[in-house]
Amino acid sequence: MIFGAAFDPSFITMTDRFGRSIDYLRISVTDRCNLRCKYCMPEDGVADIGHKNIIGFEAIERIVRVAVDLGFRKFRITGGEPLVRRGVVGLVERIASVSGVDTLAMTSNGILLSRMAAELAAAGLDRVNISLDTLQAERYRDITRGGELSDVLAGIRAAETAGLTPIRVNVVAVRGFNDDEVLDFARLTRLYPWDVRFIELMPIGDTAGFGSGYISVDELGAALQGYEPVSPNGVKAVARYYRYPGAPGRVGLISPLSSHFCGDCNKLRLTADGRLKTCLHSNREIDVKPALGSADDAALKALLSEAVLAKEERHLINDGEAPVRRGMNKIGG
Numbered sequence: 001m002i003f004g005a006a007f008d009p010s011f012i013t014m015t016d017r018f019g020r021s022i023d024y025l026r027i028s029v030t031d032r033c034n035l036r037c038k039y040c041m042p043e044d045g046v047a048d049i050g051h052k053n054i055i056g057f058e059a060i061e062r063i064v065r066v067a068v069d070l071g072f073r074k075f076r077i078t079g080g081e082p083l084v085r086r087g088v089v090g091l092v093e094r095i096a097s098v099s100g101v102d103t104l105a106m107t108s109n110g111i112l113l114s115r116m117a118a119e120l121a122a123a124g125l126d127r128v129n130i131s132l133d134t135l136q137a138e139r140y141r142d143i144t145r146g147g148e149l150s151d152v153l154a155g156i157r158a159a160e161t162a163g164l165t166p167i168r169v170n171v172v173a174v175r176g177f178n179d180d181e182v183l184d185f186a187r188l189t190r191l192y193p194w195d196v197r198f199i200e201l202m203p204i205g206d207t208a209g210f211g212s213g214y215i216s217v218d219e220l221g222a223a224l225q226g227y228e229p230v231s232p233n234g235v236k237a238v239a240r241y242y243r244y245p246g247a248p249g250r251v252g253l254i255s256p257l258s259s260h261f262c263g264d265c266n267k268l269r270l271t272a273d274g275r276l277k278t279c280l281h282s283n284r285e286i287d288v289k290p291a292l293g294s295a296d297d298a299a300l301k302a303l304l305s306e307a308v309l310a311k312e313e314r315h316l317i318n319d320g321e322a323p324v325r326r327g328m329n330k331i332g333g
C-alpha cells in the first residue's frame, strides 16, 4: 500500500502526454534586470510587469509546496535578474525549507553575486548558473549596455568560495560577436572545475530579430580540437559535454535549435506574474493567480496538473512557428 502513515511523496511523479516525467519548475521572480543585454532587451528596456502584478514570496512558497506534492523535485530561481528582487535571500530560505525539494538552483548574471553568494548559500541555495557571453571587458560593456566583466568574475569566485557548485557558465553563442572566443572560454575548463556551456541563440520576444547572429553549437564546437566527449552515464542533460584530457572542468554544447532535446523535457516555468508556461517557445500560459485566492490547494494542484498535461511535444521554431511573444526577461530562460 502506498498511501497511509508511511506515505512517501517520492513515489509521485507527474508524467505528461508524451511519457516524460515533469519534475523541474523554473521560477522567474522578476522581469527586472540590472543589465540591458542586446539579445534580450531592446535599447530602451521594456515596460515591466508592474509590482502589483508580481506574485509574492508566500504564494511562490505555496506553489512550490503543491508542486512537491505532485512530484516536482528540482527548482530554479530566475529573472530578469533574480538578485535585484528585494528579499530574494528570504525566498531562497523559504523554498529550501520545503520538504521534498531536492535541488534549488539559480541563474544569475553574476553582477551582485560577490555581495550575496555567502548569504544565498547559507539560506539553502545549492548552486548557481552564471550567464556570461564574453571574456573581453569592452565587449561585455557593449553587449550588456554598460555591465562590468570584473563584477561577474568576482561573483563567480564568491559563488565558488560559498560552495554554490558546480559552477556553470552559460554562454549564448552569437556569430560575429563571441564565436572567436570559443577557445578562451574552453580554456577556463582546463583551469577551473567549471562547466562552460555554449547555448544556441533562440528567437524570443522583441529581440527575435537578433537571430541573424545564430550559429549552431556544432559549428562552434568544431574549434574544440583535443576535447573528448564525456559519457552522460545515463544522466539526462540538455548539454553534450566534452573535457580536455586531465582538465578539471567540462565544455558543454546546448543545441535547442539544431538538435533539440524536447524528448527529454522535464520542465514547467512559472513567470513573475503568476503564469505557468508549458514550453519556453509556446504562448500557452495558465494563470494561477485566481487559485491563489482560495485557501484550499485543490485548484492550484489542478492548474499545475493541467499545465503538465498541456505540454507541447516539442518546440516548432524550425517549422516556422512565430517566436514566443513574451520576452526572455519575462520568462527566465
Ligand code: SF4
Pocket (backbone or CB within 6 Å): 256, 260, 261, 262, 265, 266, 267, 278, 279, 280, 281, 312, 313, 314, 315
Ligand atoms: S523547447 Fe519546450 S518542449 Fe523543448 S525542451 Fe524547451 S521547454 Fe521543453
